Every structure is written in C-alpha cells, then in structure tokens.
Amino acid sequence: MPNDFAFEMAASNLRYGPGVTDEVGMDLGDLGARRALVLCDPGLTDLSPGRTVRAALDREGVEYAFFDSIRVEPTDASMLEAIDFALGSGKLDAIVAVGGGSTIDTAKAVNLYTTYPADFLDYVNPPIGKGKPVPGPLKPLIAIPTTAGTGSETTGVSIFDFAKLHAKTGIAHRRLKPTLGLVDPENTRSLPPSVAASTGLDVLSHAIESYTATPFDTRPRPERPVLRPAYQGANPISDIWAIESLRMAAEYLVRTVEDPSDDEARGRMILASAYAGMGFGNAGVHLPHGMSYPVSGMVRDYRPEGYEVEHALVPHGTSVILNAPAVFRFTSSACPERHLRAAAVLGADTEGAQLEDAGEILASQIIALMRRLNMPNGLSALGYTPEDIPKLVEGTLPQHRLTKISPRRASAEDLARIFADAMSYE
Ligand SMILES: NC(=O)c1ccc[n+]([C@@H]2O[C@H](COP(=O)([O-])OP(=O)(O)OC[C@H]3O[C@@H](n4cnc5c(N)ncnc54)[C@H](O)[C@@H]3O)[C@@H](O)[C@H]2O)c1
Numbered sequence: 001m002p003n004d005f006a007f008e009m010a011a012s013n014l015r016y017g018p019g020v021t022d023e024v025g026m027d028l029g030d031l032g033a034r035r036a037l038v039l040c041d042p043g044l045t046d047l048s049p050g051r052t053v054r055a056a057l058d059r060e061g062v063e064y065a066f067f068d069s070i071r072v073e074p075t076d077a078s079m080l081e082a083i084d085f086a087l088g089s090g091k092l093d094a095i096v097a098v099g100g101g102s103t104i105d106t107a108k109a110v111n112l113y114t115t116y117p118a119d120f121l122d123y124v125n126p127p128i129g130k131g132k133p134v135p136g137p138l139k140p141l142i143a144i145p146t147t148a149g150t151g152s153e154t155t156g157v158s159i160f161d162f163a164k165l166h167a168k169t170g171i172a173h174r175r176l177k178p179t180l181g182l183v184d185p186e187n188t189r190s191l192p193p194s195v196a197a198s199t200g201l202d203v204l205s206h207a208i209e210s211y212t213a214t215p216f217d218t219r220p221r222p223e224r225p226v227l228r229p230a231y232q233g234a235n236p237i238s239d240i241w242a243i244e245s246l247r248m249a250a251e252y253l254v255r256t257v258e259d260p261s262d263d264e265a266r267g268r269m270i271l272a273s274a275y276a277g278m279g280f281g282n283a284g285v286h287l288p289h290g291m292s293y294p295v296s297g298m299v300r301d302y303r304p305e306g307y308e309v310e311h312a313l314v315p316h317g318t319s320v321i322l323n324a325p326a327v328f329r330f331t332s333s334a335c336p337e338r339h340l341r342a343a344a345v346l347g348a349d350t351e352g353a354q355l356e357d358a359g360e361i362l363a364s365q366i367i368a369l370m371r372r373l374n375m376p377n378g379l380s381a382l383g384y385t386p387e388d389i390p391k392l393v394e395g396t397l398p399q400h401r402l403t404k405i406s407p408r409r410a411s412a413e414d415l416a417r418i419f420a421d422a423m424s425y426e
Contacts, residue, residue, distance in 0.1 A: 001220040007235040008228060010174050011154045011278045012143070016183040016271060018263070021052045021144055024096060024182060025060030031140045031179075033094035035063040037086055039107045040098045041070040043308050049146045049187040053098045064096075065089035070103045072309045073296060073316065075161045076120060079109045086114045094140040097178075098187075100199065101150030101159070101316065104143045108158035108176040111138045123171045125401055128162060133226075134175040143178035146187040148256065148269040149199025149317055151206060151277020153181030156230055161297050167395035168293035172230055183274050185267040193257045194306030195315070197373040200253040200269060202317035204369075205324050206276040207246035208342045208362070210238050210283035212328070212335055213405045231284025233405050234338075241279035246345045248272035257373055287327040287410060290402035291419065292319035294395025295379065302382045314382055321370060322379055325363035326421035330414065332359025334407035367425045378424035389419045 015023075028036055036057065044050040045068045057064050067085045071078035086092060092114070097107030112123060115138050121129040143153035156177040159170040188196070216233040234242075249272045255265035296319045301312045332339040336355035343362040344350040346369070353361055376382055384392070393415045396403065403410065410418065 003217050004219050004221040004228070004232070005217060006228070007216040007232050007237070007282070009237045009282055010156070010177065010230070011281060012178045012181045014154065014181045014183055014274055018184060018186050018267065020182050021049060021184045021187060022056050024053055024142055024144065025056035025062055027142060027180060028057065028062045028094055028096070029060050031094055033062060033140065035090070035092055036094045036096055037089060037092045037110070038064045038066050038096045038098065039070055039082065039103055039110065040068050041072055041100070041103050042068050043072070044099050044146060047190050049098050049144065053096060053144065065092065070099060070106050072102050072307065073161060073313045074102050074106050075163050077163060079106055079160050080120060082106050082110050083113045086110045092139065094142065096142045096144065098144040098146060100145065100147035101152040104145065104150070104152040104178070105158040105160065107141055107143065109160070109171065111141050112171065112176060115139060123173070125169055125172055127398055127400065128165065128169045134173040138175055140179040142180045142182060144182045144184065144187065145270065145273065147191060147195065147199040148188050148266070148273040149202040151203070151273050151281065153178055153183065154274055154277035155281035157281070165297065165395065166294065167297040167398070172401065174230055181274065183270055185263065185270050188256070188266050188270055189260060191260060192306030193260065194304060194374070196257045196260065197375065198304070198315040198317035200249060200256065200317070201321040201370070201373065201375065203245060203269070203273045203276045204249045204253070205288050205320045206280040206285055207242045207249065208324070208328070209285040209288055210234065210276070210280035211242040211246070211342055212331060212338045212407055213283050213286055214407045229401070230281065231401055231405055232282060234283050238279040238283035241275045242283070243345060245272040245275035245279060246342060248275065250346045254372060284402065284405045286402050286406040287331065287418070288320045288324040290399035291323040291327070291392070291396050291415065292316065293399055294392045295319040295323070295382070297395060298388065298391060300383050318375060321366070321375060322382070323418070323422045325366050325425060326418045328362045328366070329359040329421065330410065330418050331406060331408045332362065378422055379419065380423045384423065386420060386423065389416050392419050
C-alpha cells in the first residue's frame with residue numbers, strides 16, 4: 001500500500017464574539033428549527049451561559065426540551081440516558097449544547113443515535129466498537145463551549161468512558177461536527193480557576209501533540225477519500241493552527257487562571273481552544289491523550305477542587321498533561337526540531353540548544369507551567385502506584401486511532417516506562 005499523498009481540512013463553522021450566545025435563538029429560527037433539544041450539565045443550568053441560551057430561545061419563540069443531567073466526563077451509560085431522553089421528547093429539529101466538552105460530546109452522540117438508531121457500539125471506534133461510518137447527514141447541532149479546552153465545537157469526535165473497560169473511547173466521524181460553534185468569551189467568565197487551568201492545559205497538549213504527530217504522508221493511502229481518517233497526522237494546515245494556539249496559550253493561560261476578569265486573556269484562550277481544535281481535529285493527538293484514557297477511566301477516589309460533581313474523576317486536561325512531559329521525552333528523537341520549536345513557543349530559551357536535549361527542554365517547560373498552575377505533580381498525586389502500570393498500559397494499547405500517529409511507535413514496554421516516568425516529576 002503506497003503512502004498517502006493528500007490531506008483534508010474540515011472544521012465546523014465558527015462565530016466568535018463576546019455575547020454571541022444571545023444569537024442562538026435567531027440561528028435556530030434561520031435554520032427553520034421549531035423545536036430544539038437543549039443540553040447542559042447541572043452545574044451550568046443556573047449560570048449565565050445556561051440562562052442566556054434559554055432566554056434567547058424564548059425570545060425567538062423556539063420551543064425546546066431541556067436536559068441538564070449531562071454527566072461531567074460522560075460514560076456510555078450517561079450518554080444512553082441523554083439519548084433516551086431525546087428519543088422520548090417528541091420531534092426535535094435541532095440540538096443546542098451549552099457546556100464543556102462533556103456536554104458537546106454527549107450532544108454529538110445524541111444527534112447520531114436519535115437520527116440513525118443502532119446498537120451503541122456500532123459507531124464506536126474499533127477495536128472496542130465496530131467503527132461503522134455515520135450513514136448520512138445529522139440534525140443541525142449548535143455547540144456553545146463554556147470551557148477553553150476541548151475544542152469540541154470544531155471536531156467530529158465524541159469521547160466517553162466505557163465503564164466496562166475502565167478506559168475512554170469514542171466515536172469519530174466528520175459528520176458529527178457541529179453545524180455551528182458559538183465561541184463566546186463571556187461564557188468562561190464563571191470558570192473556577194482550577195477548571196480553567198486543567199482545560200487550558202488540554203489546549204496546550206492538543207497543540208503540541210498535533211504538531212508533533214507523525215506526518216500525514218507516512219500513513220498508508222486509503223482506498224477511497226472517504227476512508228481517510230480525521231486524525232491524518234501533522235500537515236501544513238494543522239501546523240499553523242497548532243503553533244498559533246500554542247503561542248496564545250503560552251501568553252494567556254496563566255492570566256485567565258489568575259484573573260478570570262481579564263477579558264482579553266479569556267477571549268484569547270477560548271480562541272486558542274478553537275484554534276487547537278482545528279489543528280488536532282485534522283492532524284490528531286497521540287500518546288498523552290491515548291494514555292490519559294485509562295488514567296481517567298481507572299480513577300478511584302480522586303476529587304479535584306472546582307469540579308462540583310458527586311463522583312470521583314480525573315479532569316480530562318489533568319489526565320492528559322500529567323503524561324505529557326514523560327511522553328515528549330520519549331517522542332522527541334523522532335522529530336526533535338518540532339519538539340524544540342514547541343518549547344521555544346512556550347518560552348524556553350532554545351538558542352544553541354542541542355537536538356538531543358529537545359525532549360527534556362520541552363518537558364521542563366511544561367512541568368514549570370504545571371507547577372505555576374498548581375497541577376498535581378504526576379500520576380502518583382492522583383493515587384496511582386507502580387503496581388497500576390500494567391493496567392494503565394492495557395488501557396492504552398486499544399487506543400489505536402491515537403497511538404498509531406505517535407511520531408515514535410511505543411511498545412507495551414515503552415508505555416510502561418513512560419507511565420513510570422509520569423508518576424512524579426522532579
Ligand atoms: N470532542 C473532542 O474533540 C474532545 C477533545 C478533548 C476532550 N474531550 C472530552 O471533553 C470532556 C471534558 O470537557 P471539558 O474539559 O471542557 O470540561 P467539562 O465539560 O467536563 O466540564 C468541567 C467542569 O466545569 C464546569 N463548567 C464548565 N463550564 C463552566 C463555566 N463556564 N462556569 C463554571 N463552571 C463550568 C462543569 O460544570 C464541570 O463541572 C472529557 O470527557 C474529554 O474526554 C473531547
């Protein structure tokens with residue numbers, strides 16, 4: 001099979017502006033939607049983003065069913081609950097998701113399974129699910145992010161925790177992409193600092209992972225263009241989004257965490273999140289994300305500050321960034337220039353640096369930022385011990401969609417060493 005020679009750029013339509021959430025009722029009207037489903041998580045129902053959406057629909061006379069029991073860090077069961085609610089809600093012409101990645105990802109699954117009902121695993125990524133393609137167009141979905149993190153408003157990816165395996169997996173198809181993302185910096189004003197930190201570090205990792213992913217022309221060429229994966233590998237278009245989002249995160253993340261009233265910083269960070277989404281949505285993410293899925297799924301009793309939920313959870317951004325320094329130490333030999341450039345964009349002094357030090361320079365830069373943002377210092381701070389490593393490796397190995405675009409192939413033994421390195425950082 002010859003290598004691929006082409007790459008494709010796909011993203012949702014986006015509209016950016018402070019206060020743009022208020023336009024959602026008019027957007028639904030213009031789409032011809034008479035009755036919509038509005039989804040949000042319970043923490044947001046009475047905060048400004050949730051209230052603004054409902055007021056905007058009321059004003060424009062758009063009827064809606066309202067579901068605010070989205071689980072933060074969704075599971076297969078919580079997605080099925082939202083799907084059942086939608087199926088029992090009568091005719092729906094459109095969906096509005098107002099919330100973080102948990103809500104927007106749940107909305108994508110609701111859209112898919114209410115339009116093309118199927119066994120839940122049918123569309124889920126192989127080898128866990130059957131990986132069937134989305135059969136046709138879906139209902140209009142308007143995504144309104146309230147975190148500056150996942151970039152889910154731009155991507156065709158929906159992630160959930162598959163409880164049986166204690167690891168995350170997902171559904172990935174371009175047709176899942178929201179029709180429109182309303183990117184409104186007013187919506188992140190109420191983010192607790194710890195959530196702003198964790199979600200912002202997710203942006204940073206999206207950018208570095210997509211920039212360091214294996215290049216698109218090292219993958220086999222698909223038989224038909226429709227079979228070209230969304231996670232194609234690094235390419236010249238996604239590089240631009242990745243580097244610019246990294247530059248913005250380097251400049252504005254600490255400011256948003258330390259001062260939520262800093263309008264300029266919040267505006268830039270929610271844009272950085274969407275930019276990183278455009279990059280990784282077309283290039284992909286690799287080992288830090290692949291390894292994060294069992295880190296989240298195997299959680300025991302970790303209860304992070306700022307997350308108002310009843311269950312134990314490892315916030316997504318935290319589960320990713322704790323692996324990142326150890327991963328980049330491992331992957332840098334495959335493309336040291338790119339690791340060094342990412343470190344420089346993050347503010348490291350790379351003048352005269354040796355390429356063989358690129359991984360360590362990038363890792364140190366990330367560790368310093370994690371400290372500044374009060375992140376837990378490695379997986380041991382979440383309660384993991386070296387005895388957990390075999391299970392963490394086992395949960396990473398099925399994440400083919402991600403692990404295969406790592407610039408350096410990681411065997412089970414390599415993953416075990418990377419997890420050991422990620423237990424704590426000096
Ligand atoms: N689809 C994708 O491309 C993609 C990419 C990365 C991550 N994800 C997934 O997204 C999920 C994580 O999403 P997330 O990090 O955006 O967070 P989240 O949606 O899980 O929300 C985190 C917490 O912040 C609260 N919150 C959200 N917005 C708030 C606001 N404006 N004010 C006050 N509180 C607010 C929520 O109530 C919740 O307690 C994970 O399941 C992850 O796997 C998806």
